[in-house]
Amino acid sequence: MDTPTEVLHRVFGYDSFRAGQQEIIEHVVAGGDALVLMPTGGGKSLCYQIPALVRPGVGVVVSPLIALMQDQVDALTALGVRAGFLNSTQDFAERQQVESAFLAGELDLLYLAPERLRVEATVRLLAKGEISVFAIDEAHCVSQWGHDFRPDYLALSELRELWPEVPRIALTATATPATHAEISSRLGLDGARHFVASFDRPNIQYRIAPKSEPKRQLLEFLRTEHQGDAGIVYCMSRASVEKIAAFLVDNGVDAVPYHAGLDSRTRAAHQAQFLREEGLVVVATIAFGMGIDKPDVRFVAHLDLPKSVEGYYQETGRAGRDGLPATAWMAYGLQDVVQQRKLLTEGDEAHRRRQALHLDAMLALCETVGCRRVMLLDYFGQQGSEPCGNCDTCQAPPESWDGTVPAQKVLSAVLRLKRERRQKFGVGQIVDILLGKQTAKVLQHGHESLTVFGVGTELGNAEWHGVVRQLLAQGLLAVEADYGALVLTDASGDVLRGQRQVPLRRDAPRPLRAKTAAAAKSRPAAELPQEAAPVFERLRAWRAATAKEQGVPAYVIFHDSTLREIATLAPSTLEELATVNGVGENKLAKYGEQVLEALTA
Known part of the structure; x- marks a missing residue:
């Protein structure tokens, strides 16, 4: 044995x-x-x-x-x-x-x-x-x-x-x-x-960007950092999946949709295409990805907020299985918080409580001013990690500021609408009142006569939306499921009475410096000696042709890491090739001579 x-x-x-x-x-x-x-x-x-x-x-x-x-x-x-x-x-x-x-x-x-x-x-x-x-x-x-x-x-x-x-x-x-x-x-x-084992995936860079025209943000992310790379883009709804996939294709990105609303044959074809082709982007709901063994997924992007840290970790973990650098990127904004808070009204009480805890942890990860990797590891019970120096909050640390007074102004506006007018409104109307905007809706309801009208001119529209987002994230505001109106919570009173401070995050003013598209595209070969790079590309071309002929994913033949080692060592005999990691007896017998031929071509 x-x-x-x-x-x-x-x-x-x-x-x-x-x-x-x-x-x-x-x-x-x-x-x-x-x-x-x-x-x-x-x-x-x-x-x-x-x-x-x-x-x-x-x-x-x-x-x-x-x-x-x-x-x-x-x-x-x-x-x-x-x-x-x-x-x-x-x-x-x-x-x-x-x-x-x-x-x-x-x-x-x-x-x-x-x-x-x-x-x-x-x-x-x-x-x-x-x-x-x-x-x-x-x-x-x-x-x-x-x-x-x-x-x-x-x-x-x-x-x-x-x-x-x-x-x-x-x-x-x-x-x-x-x-x-x-x-x-x-x-x-x-x-x-x-x-x-340790849950740390040091090769993955975690980044969460303030959401603003997410389609364009995604396209910029792909063009500047992951041109030609394989990756997964997650969206919450089937409709969003279809729209984003079509948008990417229209803008020159090779992309396909995947969701439960597609017929089984189409889903299977798109999954097989992703596994077998290099450089394809799959836009998907969370129905896609579990068990995907594709090692060269260079990025996972989220355009909607995941429901839990566990789901987020599992989904982002599909990037960089080969140990090479990969990116977990997410666009996150106020509407994500509103949408997820509204969903918490569904199901029985135990389910709602469970989902609320999951969401609170996910929002805390998004709003943290500390290292995202440390927070992720802490969530999975791995305490005491050092800041990674690689995530967005490490590379461009956001500021924390005392948002107690702005929080009181938002909560006061919500309270006065309810007490004085028996009314409830969404984010947009609250912000317009604080900014003193005499819109048709404000004038129609007589909101210009409220004592809070115009008391928030020290912040701009986007900043107020950020304040509301974080109050929702901290449970100091809630959202009604039916109409999306803002309402107070049990915790709001402490803030209004000045018995609780409200620290808020100010997003970093500058984005991370992006790699150029050319540098991103050449990354798999970048770690090779200069003379080995063309050999590596030759081996990849041989592998792609062999995989297509056999109808299997390219990584079933050999992983990129194995091809890189072969290109660097340049073995000239089967005995030398057998010393390469990932070349077992069966693969040596099946592909050994072909690899040696590709090396001398």
Whole structure:
């Protein structure tokens, strides 16, 4: 029986494990249960793939990612691993073929959607074979506190009862202490070993920009920093996805939409296109991205505020899986806060309370004057981190100022409208009153006679909108769901009575200095020696042609990091090529001669 290190080298082509992997793998190989919290790109997959290859039997991977199972199986097959999947996309003959291979012991790994385990026939099938390990991927889906709860995951606790001798490993890339505890409880893993890696992704630069014409801001961001790069743009609604995708295409950006309103064939085609082509931008709702293994996503952009820090972290984590520099960029403004606060009126009380806590944490991240990375890590229970020096608040620190008096003026305007006129209005009318604008609406309602009319001329229109945004973020104002009118909260009184100070953030006046488009486009080759850069591009061209011929994503052939190492070392023999990280036995046999030919072309 091979050791885990031997399998790592022979199959995957790596000489050493990443931090934390070896301890997890050896624990599961020895038959122990494990709960693993490790960031996207940290190497979670190896933590169950290697035990499945070392232990006798078939590793069963429970994954919600039906649309990606084929790509996951293709990637393993390219490594010489015998892998298959069972899900609702297959016809009877395809399922029968996989089931026969499982029973004959001709599989190393079998991927299942969680709902398959609720089908009695699937349970009977598994009972007839030998199972080496159960892996529960995207384990946060079992948690009500997580951002992607799925009821089918609740049934997975039964695996321990049905197969008590088979080790279980549950894995997720995102979990707060509350989510962590719930995953452990619901999956019956309280007695398992828990492995919590650092959530830091130092190669990702986190930036949140004040929202002003977000379409144009996005286009400028792409043109100046990520021209020709692959990336994901997240929007809240399907309509926004379609509009932004069309806008980008009209402005010369290769982009496609992805949302649940598209037919399944179109969604699958756009996802496959993103995985297989270089430089494509996907504009999507949060329905897109979980389990995407594409390593060279250079940016993730948000044009709408995520509902939780966990969701934001999971989505931004899809950038820079290869360890190269990547950007998590978001445009954030007053309407984002208004919209999300309005949504908090939906659902039962427990759900509303849960969502309010999620939103409060997300707003605090947006409004912080401190390091965003420190705040992210603190949210996931990783306290004591030093400022990163790489996020926007580190590079261009915003000021904090005493906004108590402006806050009192806003709250007073809301209060007087209610008391004196029995009226409620939205942000625009409140700001017009404070600025003393004699608009038609102000005159129609006689608001020019209010004592607060014109008391706010020390700030401009945009500054007042910023004040209101932050009062909403701090829970000192609320928004009515039906009409978006501003109303006071229980905390407003303390401010009005002068019993509470209101610190506010003043956004940095200057943006971060953007890289030029040319520099951004050449970034993958920029770290190479000058003579290796054209060799790297030649290898990429060979990989693209090979991937297209085989109908698989380019990274299934080799990652960029492997091609860069090949270009730098310039091996002249198969023996020398075998020393490169990411070149295992199967890939050496399959592609070795072609790589050497490309090097001498």
